[in-house]
Amino acid sequence: MSEPAESPARTQSARADDASGAESTQAGETARLADAERADAAPTAALADALGEKDAGPGATERRAPVETAPEGAAEPALRDIMGALGRYRRGRARALGELAGRHRGALLALLALAIVGIVTAAALAGAPGLPSTEQVRDDLAALPAPACPGGDFGSDGPLAVSGVEVREVASSPEAGRATARALVSYEGTGVCADASVTAPYALEGGAWTLDADGLATQVSWRATAGVDPNCVVAGLAGLLARADEELGRQESDGPTLSGLYAGGQVSVGPVTFDERAQTSSLELTCRQGTGRVVRECRLTVSLAFRQANGQWEVEGVEVADGAFDLRLDDLLGTWSGTFASQSTEGTKCLAAREAGLTVKVDASSPQGGGTLTGTVSGVAHYHAHPAEDAASCEGDQALADVPFTARLVEADEKSGTLVFEATLPEDVGGTCSLRLSFGSADDPSTVEAELTTTYPHTGSFLFIPYDETLTYADRFTLARR
Structure with a gap:
């Protein structure tokens, strides 16, 4: 069964309603586009204010463009409208940043140069060692000349050799590019050893630490490891005889002296004793002088002590046996x-x-x-x-x-x-x-x-x-x- 045909009057009325709805929709879209443009302009204005486009005085309150809300009941914006608004927002921010860079180009270049210098300095410092290594300090100090053994009248003056290096501290100095190492360098020689407390300055040159040998501070203490050298004692016989005369209170005016009787005579040496803890040594010398049956003999017991401050043996006493002035008749x-x-x-x-x-x-x-x-x-x-x-x-x-x-x-x-x-x-x-x-x-x-x-x-x-x-x-x- 066919539907009844509409009347002409009703048809015209429907067409009028459709045209009125289209016009209403077009008006709503136009309103929404205007609101989006205002929303796009508001962030750009705020950004310009933040970057200095507006000269706000001290204490001024930041002004922002009002953002209009969509009329109540307005339809939701279409997706293409939202994307258009975001595009316009980005283009606005780019224009604002460009203008800002143009106005502050000199300051930006200076900041860029400082940043480059900082990066280069940091890279150089990162490439240089922070402090001289323990191995370097040990090698540098071991290569230094050994202290001269003083020897003295009764000790050996032979060469010393490094026996060990103990690095105790490596620290930076108040002056930039400087460091200080403290170490104990041990040496050994014939019958003697030495400990040198060394303060070694270092300088950073060409990205590497270099020992400043001219600024070394060294304090040496000595220790005997064996008794006195008997050959050295024999070589100092004249001084020992004079010391014996002094202890005996003997003078030439009193008669013959030991120095006079035994000068140039024969000397034999008895066993050498050594007390390492007390750092003392002693030995007996037998002096013999005479021709044929006219012979005199003098026995001296010499006591010596080792001085750790100067590394030398010193005579503490000379004891003379009886009969030193008499002819030997045995x-x-x-x-x-x-x-x-x-x-x-x-x-x-x-x-x-x-x-x-x-x-x-x-x-x-x-x-x-x-x-x-x-x-x-x-x-x-x-x-x-x-x-x-x-x-x-x-x-x-x-x-x-x-x-x-x-x-x-x-x-x-x-x-x-x-x-x-x-x-x-x-x-x-x-x-x-x-x-x-x-x-x-x-x-x-x-x-x-x-x-x-x-x-x-x-x-x-x-x-x-x-x-x-x-x-x-x-x-x-x-x-x-x-």
Whole structure:
């Protein structure tokens, strides 16, 4: 069944309503576009105010363009309208930024230059080491010349070698591009070691740290690792003898001095003692001076202390053994056997000593009285008158067996090295005997001789006239030690 046809009047009325709705829609779109343009203009104006387009005075309140809201009941904007508004907003901001850059171009260039300088400086500092490394400090200080060993009169002055470097601190200095390292450098040498406290300045040059050797501050302490060098002590003997005379209160006006007696003499060195904890050392020197049998001997005990401040051994004391000023007579001790050599007398000879020989025992020596020897002698004494002719023996010869004697030094020749002792034997009923011992001679320092002299008081007669006379028989012997 077909629908009924509309009337002409109703059709015209509908068309009028449609035209009125289209006009209303067009008017709404136009209003919305105007609102979007105002909204786009408002941010641009605010941005211009913030960037300085408007000269606002101090304390002025920021003014913003009013933003109109869409009429209540207006239709929502279409998507193309929103995108158009955003485009216009971006174009407005670009124009504002361009104008701002044009007005402040100089300031922006200056800021850009400062930024570039800052970046370059930061890069340079980042590329340079912050402080000298521990390894560099250790290598630099190990390569420095070792301190000179002072040695002194009694120590070694040999070279020192680095034994270790302990870096204790590396710190920056108040001055830019400077640093300071503190370390302990250890050295070792012959009988001595040293610890050097070093303050080492560094400078940053060409992006690298360099040691400033001219600014080094060094403090060295020394320590002995072995006793005193005996060779050095021997070399300083003259000073030690003078020190000994001083401690003895000995002066030349008092007689011979140790400095005078032992100058240029022979020296032997005993064992060296060393106390590492106390840093002390001692040794004994035996000084010997003389020619042939004229010999003196002096024993010195020298005590030394090591000074850590200057690295030198110093003498603390010199002790002198007894007998340093006396002749050394111990070499004369022993038993000496004599071989008959000759007899001296004023008349005919009695050669009984040739058969009997001579034995001298030296039991002891003493510096008393300049020097004495004590012992016994065995031989023959001649208590008789001269025989009618030289005889092998005579009535009145008397054997001497272990007769004690004390012989005193009567001659000491420093040049020839000869010592001569004389002794008078105890008086006998038949007469008196004397003993002379000679050790050394100008020709042969090793020669030892003895002379036993008998003194015999005798009453003779001439033409039956009696008279008193004294006869002497001097028997000479060459002695050899048994």
